[in-house]
Amino acid sequence: MSVLVDISHRQGGFAIGARFESAGRLTALFGASGSGKTTLIGMIAGLIRPDKGRIEVDGRVLVDTGAGIFVPKHKRRIGMVFQDARLFPHLSVAGNLRYGRWFTPPAERYADIDAVVDLLGIGPLMNRRPAKLSGGEKQRVAIGRALLASPRLLLMDEPLASLDEARKAEILPYVERLRDEIKIPIVYVSHSVAEVARLASDVVMLAQGNVVASGPTEAVMQRLDLLPAEERGEGGAVLDTKVLHHDENFGMTVLGSAAGELRVPQLAMKTGTPVRIRIRARDVMIATEKPRGLSALNILPGTITAMSPGEGPAVEVGIDCNGVTVLARITEQSRQALKLHLGGKVFAVIKTVSFDRANTGAGLPAETGG
């Protein structure tokens, strides 16, 4: 499964010229508001006709302005979950869910209504009207509705942006299950580092209508300099780990990663479960010798491989810990005091309590990166 987008488009005074290709399980289109994410996803769905270019999904040409090809949206079989859910107000939840099924040729119906209802936990809502649902419930029904049209590709346009933190936390696990249990590729639009780091196998980073970076999540998310200003504090390394064991006495879970063991607040996950964690650069301290008499539990040895000026007095330091890069944001003053230099041996220190629900989620099992 692959998505190829190569378009140029002008909308008012805003020009978009984007080219990317992704074969990922969940590809995030990531960027600040106004970077062209929603326009791009609208073009894949067929809601917007690009001025020039080509769009292919799984080898099927959907748009080729050169050849005059533009497949209308109802013939694309691409599901879309909108930021505002857009449930049909005159139909019940059940009616909304069944809507897309109607228009799917029987031979291509792979989505099973009971399985989807079960996956999204919307069974008790079936007879309700959309107006009587909470924001989180609406979004789950909208996901179910898109899935039940048995799409070849699922597009999600900032599905969590209009929800509060509690509702986001309610939906995220469902999106993870979608990614891991239903084998359908997803293109996910977001401006949140937390969501992208947690969900994406691949990231396409956009700024002012252009692709500035793309590739596997771990690699792209290293580029703190490309993050939107308001999200910069959230940036950091993304690590794929596994649950090694639980430490019931202290209420902690020990995760194994290439960089070493990490202790995080206890997770309700079985041993061996893949876990995706994000270590915010601002949560990482650097020590030049192995610290003693320190409360922080996670101390990873490594080598400095990158140093770049950050915002204000900050310096962003990349530390290679056995093949995994951990990012730290420290002050220029500390860098000089510690005489940090490229190739220097250091220790990255991370407090256990800096891991919270926002930066710990289900990892992508098996073939990470699709």
Added chain:
Amino acid sequence: MNWLLDLTPDEWNAVRLSIKVATVAMLASLPPGILIALLLARGQFWGKTVVNGLVHLPLILPPVVTGYLLLLTFGRRGPAGAFLAEHFGIVFSFRWTGAALACGVMGFPLMVRAIRLSIEAVDRRMEAAAGTLGANPLWVFATITLPLILPGLIAGAILAFAKAMGEFGATITFVSNIPNETQTLPSAIYTFTQVPGGDEGALRLTLISIVISMAALVASEVLARRVGRRLDIE
């Protein structure tokens, strides 16, 4: 109370005819009404202002003028009238069908206005969502747009019905005032007022016409509220 219901056969016929004419006028103008409303609400074409003006003409012209124009066009010797009579056997002049045509034309602007407003209120993003779920434009209209504009459709239809029940000027000009054929309630009331001792009959029919109009209004309220509750628009 008895004197109220003690109608002569001619008076009964006028009541029945009025309801028939108004119902036919309403139903027949619904499809073109929806079409024109869609065109005006969504269409971008040259001459839109002219179409809009033509639709509203019956609202501002004296009804006699509208009736006379209908007579000229759809009368026996009128271009449209002659064509329809010759090829389809449809005759309007001095028939109840002509009364229905006159009533339909007079109520048309009211119907189009109500439907147009409700179409403009439809959230087009809903229609886009239906498109991504595989519905082609026709299905989108049938399953999303139409249900969403239902309250406006009902309002427009009832307005047209009520207008048709009260239509007098255009009808009498176009198809005259023939008992049992084109004599609707207003025409019958008019006739009573023109003869000595007709007061009682005129009053009877007046009361009946009030009852029917009120019933139509109440029915539309109830319907609209029921639909509204389903849509949670209240």
